[in-house]
Amino acid sequence: xxxxxxxxxxxxxxAMPLSARAQELSPDLRLSVGIKEHIRQQIAMTLDYTCxxxxxxxxxxxxxxxxxxxxxxxxxxxxxxxxxxxxxSPGARHFADDTAGSFVASGIMAGGAFGxxxxxxFTGGATYKYKGTELLxxxxxxxxxxxxxxxxxxxxxxxxxxxxxxxxxEGSFWADAxxxxxxxxxxxxxxxxxxxxxxxxxxxxxYAPVRLGALDLTVPQAAEYWLAxxxxxxxxxxxxxxxxxxxEADSSxxxxxxxxxAPPVPVAATTPSSHQVAPPQTIPAGLEVDLRLARDIDDAxxxxxxLSATVAADVRAKGKIVIPKGTVVTGRLRRLERHxxxxxxWIVSIEFVELELAGAPARFFADLVSMDRIPGYESIxxxxxxxxxxxxxxxxxxxxxxxLDPPGVASFFVRGxxxxxxxxxxxxxxxxx
Numbered sequence: 001x002x003x004x005x006x007x008x009x010x011x012x013x014x015a016m017p018l019s020a021r022a023q024e025l026s027p028d029l030r031l032s033v034g035i036k037e038h039i040r041q042q043i044a045m046t047l048d049y050t051c052x053x054x055x056x057x058x059x060x061x062x063x064x065x066x067x068x069x070x071x072x073x074x075x076x077x078x079x080x081x082x083x084x085x086x087x088x089s090p091g092a093r094h095f096a097d098d099t100a101g102s103f104v105a106s107g108i109m110a111g112g113a114f115g116x117x118x119x120x121x122f123t124g125g126a127t128y129k130y131k132g133t134e135l136l137x138x139x140x141x142x143x144x145x146x147x148x149x150x151x152x153x154x155x156x157x158x159x160x161x162x163x164x165x166x167x168x169x170e171g172s173f174w175a176d177a178x179x180x181x182x183x184x185x186x187x188x189x190x191x192x193x194x195x196x197x198x199x200x201x202x203x204x205x206x207y208a209p210v211r212l213g214a215l216d217l218t219v220p221q222a223a224e225y226w227l228a229x230x231x232x233x234x235x236x237x238x239x240x241x242x243x244x245x246x247x248e249a250d251s252s253x254x255x256x257x258x259x260x261x262a263p264p265v266p267v268a269a270t271t272p273s274s275h276q277v278a279p280p281q282t283i284p285a286g287l288e289v290d291l292r293l294a295r296d297i298d299d300a301x302x303x304x305x306x307l308s309a310t311v312a313a314d315v316r317a318k319g320k321i322v323i324p325k326g327t328v329v330t331g332r333l334r335r336l337e338r339h340x341x342x343x344x345x346w347i348v349s350i351e352f353v354e355l356e357l358a359g360a361p362a363r364f365f366a367d368l369v370s371m372d373r374i375p376g377y378e379s380i381x382x383x384x385x386x387x388x389x390x391x392x393x394x395x396x397x398x399x400x401x402x403x404l405d406p407p408g409v410a411s412f413f414v415r416g417x418x419x420x421x422x423x424x425x426x427x428x429x430x431x432x433x
Contacts, residue, residue, distance in 0.1 A: 028130045029130075031130075031142055031177065032128060032130060032142075032144065034180050035142065035144075035175045035180050035182075036122055036128075038175075038180035038181070039118070039122045039175070039180070039182050039218075040122055040123060042181075042182070042217055042218050043115070043118065043119055043122065043123065045215060045217055046080065046115070046212075046217055046219060047080060047081055047115075048079070048080075048081045048246065048247045049079070049080065049212060049217075049219070049244060049245065049246055049247060050077055050078065050079040050095075050244070050245060050246075050247050051077075051078055051114065051219070051220075051241040051242065051243060051244040051245075052075065052076075052077060052090060052241070052242050052243040052244075052406060052407065052408070053075070053076045053077070053078045053113075053114065053239060053240075053241055054073065054074075054075055054239065054240045054241075054242065054406035054407065055073065055074040055075075055076070055100075055109070055237050055238070055239050056070060056072075056073050056237070056238045056239075056404055057070070057071040057072055057073070057074065057109070057235070057236070057237055058070055058071060058235070058236040058237075058238070059071050059233075059234070059235050059236075060232070060233060060234040060235075061233060062229065062231035062232045062233035063231060063232050063233075068234065068236060073404075074109070075089075075090050075406075075407070076088070076089065076090070076100065077089070077090050077095070078100075078114045078241075079095050079247055080114050080115030080116075080119075081247065083119060084116065085100075085111055085112065085114050085115055085116055087100055087111075109237065112203075113203065113205055113220055113223040113225070113239055114220055114241065115220075117169070117185065117187050117203065117205065118182065118185055118205070118220075120148060120169060121146055121148060121169065121171075121173065121185065121187070124148055125148065125149070126146045126147060126148040126169070127146065127147050127148075128144045128145070128146050129144060129145045129146070130142070130143075130144055131143040131144060131145055131172070133177060134174065136174050136183055136184065137183060137303065138302065139176045139177075139178070139183065139302075140176070140177045140178070141174040141175060141176060141177065141183050141184075142174065142175050142176075142177045143172055143173070143174050144172065144173055144174075144175075145170070145171070145172050146169075146170065146171060146172070146173065147168065147169070147170045147190060148168050148169040148170070148190075149168045150166055150167050150168035150190070150191065151168075165193055165196075167189035167190060167191050167192065168189070168190040168191065169187050169188070169189065169190060170187075170188060170189075170190040171185070171186040171187040171188055171202070172185075172186050173185045173186070181207070181209060181218045182207045182218055183206070183207055184204065184205065184206050184207065185204070185205045185207070186202065186203070186204050186205075187202060187203050187205075188201060188202035188203070189201060189202075197229045197230045197231060198227070198228070198229060198230070199228045199229060199230050200226065200227075200228040201226065201227050201228070202225075202226060203223060203224065203225045203226075204223065204224050205220050205222075205223045206220070206221055206222045206223070207219065207220055207221060208221040208303045208304045208332075208334065209303075209304030209332075210244060210304060210332055211306055211330070211332065212244060212245065212246065218304075219241065219244055220241050221240070221241055221303075221334065222238075222239060222240050222241070223237075223238075223239040223241075224236065224237065224238050224239065225237040225239070238404070240404070240405075240406040240409070241406075242334075242351055242406040242407065242408050242409050243351075243353055243363075243365060243407070243408050244353070245353070245354075245363065282362070282363065283322060283323065283362060283363070283364070283365075283431050284317045284322065284431065285431050285432055285433040286430065286431060287315050287317055287322065287323075287430070287431045288315070288369065288428055288429070288430050289311060289315050289323060289329075289364075289366060289428070289429045289430075289431065290311065290312040290313050290426065290427075290428050291309035291310065291311060291312065291329060291352070291426070291427045291428070291429060292309055292310050292312050292424050292425065292426060292427075293307075293309050293421055293422070293423055293424060293425040293427070294307075294308040294309055294310060294328070294423065295308075295423050296420065296421070296422055296423050297333065297420070297421040298418065298419060298420045298421070299336060299338070299346065299418050299419040299420075301333055301336060302333075302336075303333055303334065303335065303336055304332055304333065305332060305333040306330065306331075306332060307330065307331045307332055307333055307350060307352065308328055308329065308330045308331075309328070309329050309331075309352065309427065310326060310327070310328055310329075311323055311324070311325055311326060311327040311328075311329065311355075312325065312426070313325050323355065323357065327355050327356065327357070328355065328356065329352045329354070329355040329364050330352065330353065330354050330355070331350060331351045331352030331353050331354070331364075332350075332351055332353075333348075333349075333350060334349040334350060334351050334409060335347055335348060335349030335411065336348055336349075336419070342381070343415065344415070344416055344417045345376070345378075345381065345413055345414060345415045345416070346413065346414040346416075346419045347403060347411060347412075347413060348411065348412055348413075348414055348419060348421075349403070349405070349409055349410065349411040350409070350410055351408055351409045351410070352364050352366070352408075352429065353365075353408070364429075364431075365407070365408050365431065365432045366408060366429035366430055366431045366432055367407065367408065367410070367429065367430055367432060368410035368427060368428070368429055369428045369429060369430045370427070370428045371410075371412075371425070371426065371427045371428070372425055372426045372427075374414065374420065374421060374422070374425070375414075375416065375420070376413075376414040376415035376416040376419075377412060377413070377414055378412065378413040378414070378415060379412050379413070380400050380401065380402055380413075381400070381401040381402075381413045382400050382401075401413075407432060408432065410427075
């Protein structure tokens with residue numbers, strides 16, 4: 001009964017203006033109210049944005065003590081609009097009202113990571129419990145545990161051979177105590193039927209700030225979904241989001257069941273007029289663009305830091321200048337992780353997404369071809385391991401570690417305790433279709 005009264009009290013406080021609430025709440029609850037309001041505003045502003053979703057699917061067969069093996073890598077365009085996620089194949093002219101799983105023939109395919117879960121947790125009537133602060137990704141993060149009742153039907157799980165079932169959600173989220181930005185969200189079903197052969201199931205989503213047009217927003221950057229069965233079989237989806245941008249007016253939405261035939265619905269009929277923007281200019285594929293970093297970037301930066309670089313030479317296609325020398329290309333720092341499991345090293349990821357041509361925005365979609373060497377740089381992290389046989393040396397074995405990159409993102413390793421990408425650093429990128 002006490003918990004019910006607390007919920008009612010919090011709901012009453014939420015109806016007050018923020019200035020009035022600040023006088024009524026303890027510091028813990030004041031922080032909670034600020035975080036939830038901030039995240040709800042972010043959700044509202046990120047509607048009708050689309051990203052490229054790269055999903056690496058891994059599988060371990062039942063009854064085998066083996067490593068997870070890669071099944072395949074799937075690329076989809078995902079759009080969060082009208083409080084639901086829509087998907088299309090990259091480059092397609094419309095989004096269909098299909099599930100993510102409809103794009104693959106077998107195995108598991110998790111949906112909801114782009115917007116549905118965070119929307120359910122922060123606008124669906126969840127209850128929260130403050131758990132204190134933790135250091136997460138270099139920031140002081142406030143942690144909250146949450147529960148969302150199955151009465152609002154936030155999650156439907158379907159397994160082959162079993163009827164779909166609806167469950168509530170529970171888990172935790174972490175938000176930056178200063179900026180109020182969401183950092184991480186962990187979700188899992190709160191009541192899996194005992195007759196299902198599920199040992200563990202859940203999803204972790206990591207968020208990072210990004211500049212989308214004139215807005216600074218926090219969007220999902222990576223996610224991991226796992227399903228472990230009692231037989232020992234396990235599936236994982238490792239997800240990366242890149243190339244995020246506003247949904248353009250030359251695209252269309254399709255709300256059809258799979259296999260149905262009907263014309264797509266124009267964007268004007270499904271999105272607000274404020275989203276009727278001119279389509280970005282396109283850049284031909286296969287062009288090499290020589291960039292120079294505009295300023296120093298070091299390990300004191302935070303993930304999401306705005307990056308800019310200048311085009312060092314005219315880029316031509318069929319004899320015509322497509323990108324003039326001096327054009328500024330913008331992007332962000334996607335990853336800056338310090339590790340010490342194999343000596344001191346960093347994982348760095350960068351992404352460039354936009355440039356301006358003749359006063360209008362153009363999408364920059366390219367892969368890194370080459371980059372000037374920096375101290376400690378390694379494209380592949382090579383670790384030699386000594387082998388022994390019968391107590392004596394039997395040579396060495398080298399383990400090579402790589403970073404899976406979605407299209408348009410460049411990742412590399414830097415050995416040492418510090419990272420510096422100096423102003424003027426030369427990078428050559430090759431445009432993609």
